[in-house]
Amino acid sequence: MPIYAYRCEECGFSKDVLQKLSDKPLTVCPSCGKEHFKKQLTAAAFQLKGSGWYETDFKNGHDGHSGAGSSACSCCPMSNPESGTCG
Incomplete structure (x- = not known):
């Protein structure tokens, strides 16, 4: 609640x-x-810290992380290894 x-x-x-x-x-x-x-309208008390799924699976930086550690998505048969995207 x-x-x-x-x-x-x-x-x-x-x-x-x-x-x-x-x-x-x-x-x-x-x-x-x-x-x-x-x-009242207040800010949510929810903050993501550390290295969790959001850090490894959805990172789009230039530090070598593209997705869940590989160039293809393991959850989606329609993944595109060249662009690093699903769907």
Whole structure:
């Protein structure tokens, strides 16, 4: 379940709320009781670090990595070894 950040436009109270995707957004501020509680737009707390599949399989740099370590894609019979692309 995602965590959503809410902030009251009336009193400034803010709170992070754990909600299901199907839950309706909260509207009533738990601090002042007014219907000015709005969901905030925040950055995702997801960051890729280290050497994982994204580093080896999708790297398009000039450092010798083109795909999953070989010139042909092992997941796709339509791979093009000359261009290093699938499909």
